[in-house]
Amino acid sequence: MAYVKIQGIKTGTHLKQSLDYIKNPDKTYNGILISSFACSASNTAEEFEETLKRTRHSGNNIAHHICQSFSPKDNITPQQALEIGQEMMKRMYPNYQFLICTHVDREHIHNHIIMCAANFKDYKKLHSNPDNLNALRKVSDTLCEENGICVITPEEKNKREKLKKVIDEAIKNSNTFDEFLGYMQFQKYEIKQGKYLYFKGEKSEVFFNTKLLGTAYTEKNIKKRIVNHTELKNHKIHIYDDKIVKMSYRKRLKFSIDSALKTAKDYNDFLRILRSDDYEIKFGKHLAFKHITGSCYIRAESLGIEYGEEMLKLYFTNNEEYQKLKTEITDTKIDRIIVSDKAYQNRYIESKNVDIQIRILNCLSEKGIKSIEELKAKLEKCQKQADINNQNIQNINTQISEKKEIIKSRRTYWQYKPVITELCKIRLPDEREKYKAENQFKIDRYNKAVEIMNRSKNR
Numbered sequence: 001m002a003y004v005k006i007q008g009i010k011t012g013t014h015l016k017q018s019l020d021y022i023k024n025p026d027k028t029y030n031g032i033l034i035s036s037f038a039c040s041a042s043n044t045a046e047e048f049e050e051t052l053k054r055t056r057h058s059g060n061n062i063a064h065h066i067c068q069s070f071s072p073k074d075n076i077t078p079q080q081a082l083e084i085g086q087e088m089m090k091r092m093y094p095n096y097q098f099l100i101c102t103h104v105d106r107e108h109i110h111n112h113i114i115m116c117a118a119n120f121k122d123y124k125k126l127h128s129n130p131d132n133l134n135a136l137r138k139v140s141d142t143l144c145e146e147n148g149i150c151v152i153t154p155e156e157k158n159k160r161e162k163l164k165k166v167i168d169e170a171i172k173n174s175n176t177f178d179e180f181l182g183y184m185q186f187q188k189y190e191i192k193q194g195k196y197l198y199f200k201g202e203k204s205e206v207f208f209n210t211k212l213l214g215t216a217y218t219e220k221n222i223k224k225r226i227v228n229h230t231e232l233k234n235h236k237i238h239i240y241d242d243k244i245v246k247m248s249y250r251k252r253l254k255f256s257i258d259s260a261l262k263t264a265k266d267y268n269d270f271l272r273i274l275r276s277d278d279y280e281i282k283f284g285k286h287l288a289f290k291h292i293t294g295s296c297y298i299r300a301e302s303l304g305i306e307y308g309e310e311m312l313k314l315y316f317t318n319n320e321e322y323q324k325l326k327t328e329i330t331d332t333k334i335d336r337i338i339v340s341d342k343a344y345q346n347r348y349i350e351s352k353n354v355d356i357q358i359r360i361l362n363c364l365s366e367k368g369i370k371s372i373e374e375l376k377a378k379l380e381k382c383q384k385q386a387d388i389n390n391q392n393i394q395n396i397n398t399q400i401s402e403k404k405e406i407i408k409s410r411r412t413y414w415q416y417k418p419v420i421t422e423l424c425k426i427r428l429p430d431e432r433e434k435y436k437a438e439n440q441f442k443i444d445r446y447n448k449a450v451e452i453m454n455r456s457k458n459r
Contacts, residue, residue: 002084002144003069004137005212006128008061009114015045015063022101022112033078033102035086038120044099048116051097055118057125062117064128068140069110074149078102078109084143085111092139095119096126163189163199164213171225180226186255197222249294253279254303257312267316287312406456409449416446 009015023041025031039047052062068085070076076084082102089098098115118125126132170183181191184199190207192198197219198207210217216225256277264270271281274289280297282288287309288297301308306326314322369375419442426432436443 002071002074002140002149003212004066004133004140006064006066006133006136008117008128009063009065010060012045012049012062015048015114018063018065018114019044019099022099022103022114024103027103027105028101029078029104033082033104034099035082035101036099037086037089037097039097039099039116041099044097044114048097051116051118051120051123055123055125057118057123059117059125059127061125061128064115064117064126066113066115066136067110068113069108070149072108074109076109076147076149078104080147081109081111084140084147084149085113088136088139088143089113089115091143092136093119093126095121159201159204160208160213163201163208163210164217167199167210167213167217167222171222174226177223177226180222186252193219249291250298250303252291253289253298253300254307257300257303257307261312261315264316267313270312270316402456405452409452412445412449413453416442416449419443420446 009018023031023034028034034041036044048063066089068081068088070081079102082100085100085102089096089100093115096115096119098113100111100113102109102111115126166184166187166189170180170187174180174183184191188202190200192200192207197210199210200207210219210222215221256274256279260270260273260277264273274281278292280290280292282290282297287300289300290297300312305311306322311322311325314325364370364375369378419439423432423435423439423443426435
């Protein structure tokens with residue numbers, strides 16, 4: 001699979017350093033794996049500078065550095081990687097100068113591409129954004145499929161999203177970076193620190209660089225997010241060492257119960273999992289747990305009403321009812337509901353339903369609606385108007401797409417008009433056929449543009 005990322009180059013010094021780095025002969029088979037387009041490999045910076053002098057567009061970037069990395073599992077040669085990188089740039093950025101170097105100094109083959117920020121056709125600058133990056137990745141994936149190389153699967157994308165969610169949750173529950181690492185350890189992620197921060201899940205084979213999740217997930221910004229979070233909330237700071245998580249026993253018990261509920265098949269299996277996590281269990285009037293390193297038992301119900309014995313049993317026997325009661329508890333912030341008291345539950349739910357009905361009636365009266373029939377009529381009228389609005393929006397979007405296609409065709413027409421003019425000047429059949437063969441792609445683009453423009457005139 002190939003992973004693509006891009007970053008801006010803002011100064012001439014930065015550009016020359018980047019060019020020297022990617023042209024390193026030790027990484028490119030003594031310069032064999034170096035290629036360029038519309039510029040020379042030896043004077044790339046100077047030629048970029050000449051192109052940039054003609055642009056009138058703002059922006060700090062003078063070039064863009066694109067990295068295309070292939071998996072070590074991919075059966076790919078360095079020359080093939082270079083060709084894929086060249087084709088990706090020609091498809092995505094056909095009017096931009098670029099230098100491409102394929103590096104073979106790592107376990108994984110990867111391309112470094114430095115592209116001028118302005119194109120040589122109309123001298124407009126490319127502004128890097130998520131849409132451009134996603135489009136570039138799609139082109140890269142298409143080329144990988146064409147060359148029999150696997151692409152990043154939805155399962156792998158889901159792993160990334162899961163890691164992001166776990167990191168976000170860890171930041172919310174942490175007051176220091178060490179505590180954050182402890183939380184990640186508790187969630188069974190292995191951690192590697194160095195120039196970047198890496199995590200590896202239980203079912204993953206390799207460590208994942210958090211920088212690839214986005215700028216908010218670099219080690220520096222994670223630390224900032226934790227500081228901002230703790231400034232807003234005065235949490236008790238927990239103590240961690242490098243390896244062992246030393247959080248409060250109550251918090252650890254809560255995490256253990258939540259984790260066991262997700263994996264247990266039934267209530268007995270749930271208790272077995274907690275015993276395997278070194279918890280002693282005491283039954284009686286209240287269900288209680290004690291870690292083997294703890295000094296006293298902790299009542300499960302004291303962690304929250306949803307952790308009471310009857311509620312935990314309900315989780316396995318009637319999960320739908322459990323979720324409903326848990327939602328009721330959360331929404332109303334009730335301190336204690338005795339699960340075994342069914343009569344109390346029924347009275348509470350009945351009072352809530354009456355309260356909701358009263359509020360609905362008051363709201364309808366304020367809007368001048370006096371009956372269900374009148375309400376239905378108003379809803380039908382609103383639905384019809386919504387359908388009309390949706391249809392109008394679809395029609396406008398269709399018109400916009402057609403206009404965009406016409407504008408694009410006109411640009412293509414004028415771009416390749418000189419080719420057709422030159423073709424008309426050639427009288428000898430052999431020369432004419434030779435010229436057509438050399439410029440067939442441009443001629444086809446021109447004819448397609450003429451076809452679209454004629455079609456638009458007939459509408």
